[in-house]
Every structure is written in structure tokens, then in C-alpha cells.
Amino acid sequence: MKLWAGRFSKEAAKTTNDFNSSIAVDSRMFREDIQGSLAHAAMLARQGIISEADGEAIRKGLLAILEELESGALPIDPDAEDIHTFIEATLTERIGDAGKRLHTGRSRNDQVATDIRLYLRGQCEALRAAIAALQKALADKAAEYSDAILPGYTHLQRAQPILFSAHLLAYQEMFARDCARLSDAARRMNQCPLGSGALAGTGYPIDRANTALALGFEGVTANTIDGVSDRDFCLELCSAISILMVHLSRLSEELVLWCSWEFRFVELDDAYTTGSSIMPQKKNPDLAELIRGKSGRVFGDLMGLLTVMKGLPLAYNKDMQEDKEAVFDAFDTARLCLGAAVPMVATMRALPENMRRAAAEGFINATDCADYLVGKGLPFRDAYQVVGALVARCIAGGFTLETLPLGQYQEVSQLFSEDVYDFVTLEACVERRQK
Numbered sequence: 001m002k003l004w005a006g007r008f009s010k011e012a013a014k015t016t017n018d019f020n021s022s023i024a025v026d027s028r029m030f031r032e033d034i035q036g037s038l039a040h041a042a043m044l045a046r047q048g049i050i051s052e053a054d055g056e057a058i059r060k061g062l063l064a065i066l067e068e069l070e071s072g073a074l075p076i077d078p079d080a081e082d083i084h085t086f087i088e089a090t091l092t093e094r095i096g097d098a099g100k101r102l103h104t105g106r107s108r109n110d111q112v113a114t115d116i117r118l119y120l121r122g123q124c125e126a127l128r129a130a131i132a133a134l135q136k137a138l139a140d141k142a143a144e145y146s147d148a149i150l151p152g153y154t155h156l157q158r159a160q161p162i163l164f165s166a167h168l169l170a171y172q173e174m175f176a177r178d179c180a181r182l183s184d185a186a187r188r189m190n191q192c193p194l195g196s197g198a199l200a201g202t203g204y205p206i207d208r209a210n211t212a213l214a215l216g217f218e219g220v221t222a223n224t225i226d227g228v229s230d231r232d233f234c235l236e237l238c239s240a241i242s243i244l245m246v247h248l249s250r251l252s253e254e255l256v257l258w259c260s261w262e263f264r265f266v267e268l269d270d271a272y273t274t275g276s277s278i279m280p281q282k283k284n285p286d287l288a289e290l291i292r293g294k295s296g297r298v299f300g301d302l303m304g305l306l307t308v309m310k311g312l313p314l315a316y317n318k319d320m321q322e323d324k325e326a327v328f329d330a331f332d333t334a335r336l337c338l339g340a341a342v343p344m345v346a347t348m349r350a351l352p353e354n355m356r357r358a359a360a361e362g363f364i365n366a367t368d369c370a371d372y373l374v375g376k377g378l379p380f381r382d383a384y385q386v387v388g389a390l391v392a393r394c395i396a397g398g399f400t401l402e403t404l405p406l407g408q409y410q411e412v413s414q415l416f417s418e419d420v421y422d423f424v425t426l427e428a429c430v431e432r433r434q435k
């Protein structure tokens, strides 16, 4: 029987029930739903809104349901409307009237708003831990190849020599910001909407501060209408995760490039690559490509949720039931991608000889050569012109700045002497900028 059967003259159609139900998506919040109900019932009893005996019956009943849901002994009814309804109905089936008193001074609107926040709080922590594991894999890889030099690129054209470790540690910074963004959003989300009721609060003498404290919230939401209609935290989290996926996608793209025969800067481990059904020579970076591809799906979660929310009048609307699928998928996808990225990065082999060879071509020490002349007193703009002419000579004569004879250097500028060769080695270039 439906919660609202009294008002209706017939049963809902099966299609209505199927369409309306969110249990397939929200059953994963069963722990948080029970946690919220335990705090609510304890507060109701303490405030004398329900009897101590009812409070105790509810507590025992909910704990038993929790245990059975954890163990799988209690199967979740796929026809239930949502996890909140399922747990309350199961409780009432077992303990009778006391179960029917649990919902006093509460609505599913403030209940679900509380549950999602509790659930996402845990998800944020787990995601931060997964990001930290990737940061560690990157830092370990950077330490393993601490003196490897590769060309740094701008416009994907060789620009200046850099350390492989510095390149990897750039990602470290991005992931640190991702963690900070998640923490920041989680902190803002950590206000308890319980007590908002359906939208207008409740007339019962509830103690909102008490339930908020019991559930580990920092405080209570200030406005009951906002309390049930706010999904900013879902949007913020989808947005933070989208940015995380941008970073994972950029890292993946570099790995795809780096393990191509054209670059050959890294080799991915056989265990984290795949072959081809037809081309025997192939070793494909499928994991990196899939991570890059899955970023699109997370951006879709964010766009979908923004679109769901943008036209909703206050307060709760059923459209908002779509929030969970989006935000859960964003978390799931990011965790999945990090789980694939960590061992892929941890086991990849760098090929420093190839990096070095690429760095030795393309005149990536030209800026340093200009700096050499600046050191001899030439203004930078003039030095830049001189080195441009040198590079043209090198290209015409098949030289690099390391191999161009000193006579040719001096034909372009008398400021050059023998020490220019030491000044433009890749090591000297990298070393000079590490201060």
C-alpha cells in the first residue's frame, strides 16, 4: 500500500510506479538513510515527541535492518519507490505503530537532502584518497627518473629542455587543487537540512542542532525552503570532478602521445595495455584512451544536472530525483578512472635516451643561447635576433647549436667564445632554471 493511499481511490498504474521509482539508484544510500533516521528518532524521544519505548523500538529495528542489508539477508524490494520508503515500510512491518512514528516532524524532502549530503561526504573522502594514490604514483615515477631531460613543448613544438620529473609534478599540482576543490565543496555541503520538513519546517519542538551534531554536520541550513531545494552541492561536486577529469584526460593524452612510435618517451606495461585483433605488432594504450573518453561522460553529468535544476521553482520538485544518478556517476567514473590510472603510471617505464635525443634536436636551447649574449651585455631583443640568425645557419648547414663551429658563431657575433658550448648543454639549461 502507498504512503498516501488515503487520498487516492485506486492503485497507481505499474508504469507509474516503475517510472517514479528511484530505488535502483538510491539504494546505495541505505546506510546514510538509517544513520539519519537513528539520529532523528533519538532526538524525537529526547524531546518527548515520541515515547522512550518507541524510540528504543525504532533504534533496535533500524539497527537490525542495517545489519541485514549489510549482509544481504534482507533483499531490497526493486518495486519500492525509494530507499527511504523501503526502510520505513520494513521497519513498520516489523515493529508496528512505533515504526509509523519515525516520520514525525520529517519529510522525505529533508530526509533525502540529508541522506545525499551524508553519502557524498563519504564519497568525497574516498575520491580524495584515490587522487592521493595517483599523486604518489606520479611522485614515485618522478623520483625514479629524477635526472631525465625531455623537450618541454608549447604548441606541441619543442620549446625548452625540462626535467621529466618536473613535467610529472605539474600534474601533482593539478590533483592537489582537485583535492582542495573537493574539500571546499564538502565543507560548504556540511550543513544539515533535517527539520526543513517538506519545505516549511515543522511545528514539533524538534532540536535541529542535536541531529546536526549527531550526524557530524557543522551546523543547520538557515532556510527551510532552501534546505530542501538546494542541490548546489551536487553541482559543485560534479564541477570539481569534471575539472579532475580534465586533468586525468590531459595526462592520458600525453601518455598516448608518449608511447607512440613517434615519441617513444615511455613504454606502458603489458599488463596495462591491449593488443589488436588483426595487427600483430600493436600495443595500444586503451586504458589511457578510455580515461580520456570517460571525461566526456562526467561533463555530461554536470551539464545534465545544471539543465535539470535551471528552471525549477522552489521548493522540492520530482525532477530533483535525477540528481543522484548524475552525481553518483561522476564519482563512480572518476574512481574507476583513478583505479586504472594508478597502476598504469606506477608500472610505466620511461625511456630517457629517447627523451634526450628529442631534446637534443629542435634548438630547444636557443633561448639559453640568447641569454648567454645578454650575459655579455647585449640587450635581449638584439640577442634574440642574433640567435635567430644562428639557428638559420644551423638549419642550412646541418648543425645544432652544440655542434656549430665557433668560427661561424663569431661571424654572427664577436661576443661568442668557447664557453658558449658549456652554456648551451641541456644539463646547463635545466640546471640554471632550477633556482
Ligand code: ARG
Pocket: 022, 026, 081, 082, 108, 109, 112, 316, 318, 320, 321
Ligand atoms: N526519491 C525521492 C528523491 O530522490 C525522494 C523524495 C521524494 N519526495 C517527494 N515529495 N516525492 O528525490
